[in-house]
Amino acid sequence: MSSGSSPPIHWIPIGLGILAGVLARILALRSDYRHYPGYPAGYVSHVTLGFLSAVIGAVFFPALAGKEYTAATFLVLAATNFTSVRKIEVSKLTAIDKFTLVQRGAGYIQGIAQTFEERNYLAMGVAVATSVAAQLADMYFGHTWAFVAGGIAGILALIVALVLKSGKRLGTEVEAKIEKLHFEKESLLYVGEVMLMEVGLPKARERWLKEGVGVVITPTTRRGAGAIWSLSQRQAIAQTVASLVGTRGDFGYPERTPLCRMDLPQGHGQAGLGIIPVAHDPQRILDAVRQTPLLESAKFAAVHDPALEQWEQEHHIDQGR
């Protein structure tokens, strides 16, 4: 390692690091009912980005060990790069959102974009952990142990990354139940006790009564009680349900927009969802509500929530207030 000549390149830690990092990114990549990222273009770009972050993570420690401090500072560059990935995702999803029937909403979009950014960091972190272990083992015990240590560290880091990658679903925080839709005062659409909206056209009211499905969402945890007060969270619920069972509406039919509203007259802390689905499948609608991602932005301070307290009383749960 004399000045002027390059130090030897440690291919084992770098290679293992890249492999584990890319694997972390690929395992986290799934295009399911969210229809995002798109296949194949979205997949290609995100696997490529994941590869780049894995490369940066994998060379970090070998560069430090080789006293190449400039190379190590490239990690900073990567962070800036991934922040811009988030911004690109936000602008792309926002642009798409303007021309969809049921919008994701700003909170959901920020959540998706943040997840993409985070997964690049996870890929980088897995690569760093793997290459550090492999490099140290290589320095003290030789090549064979470098593979063993790198492999074990890579698998452990992958498990941690996969745990960190998956956010919570609404199903663990709320209880969803099908309730009848009805009209009060002639034109106010209700699901259970929750008022959704005012429907002026008599034909539209008939349509809601004939084909509409209503769901009442009751929080079962304090997190859930706070989350459903968030407009973003409720828009995410409506969007998820609409993307799974479809919504029988179009431009020119604004009164058929699926809605998720809070129970305001009573203030019980319940939410109601009304939708005119394409696939009339109540069970699937309930499943859709339950598998809606719990948005990170949908957080509120602990609230005194009558609906939650009643639910706890009925189910004899004491959450230690």
Place this chain on the structure above:
Amino acid sequence: MPSAMDPSGPIYAIVTLKSPSEVQGGISPVFYVKSQEEQERMAMWISRIVSVAVHDMQDGTWLLIPI
């Protein structure tokens, strides 16, 4: 298409059974109709054409509002 999360936007039109002396347009046009059927037809057509929601003020006046 107007955004569902953007509550801004004036009343697009008014369809009313009332007389011009009772309901007058400020910034939005007023359609005076003679019967409930005519009111429904008028409101529905405007709603379908420009995608505005119909709201019944329950006094014979319907407001057409972009959402």
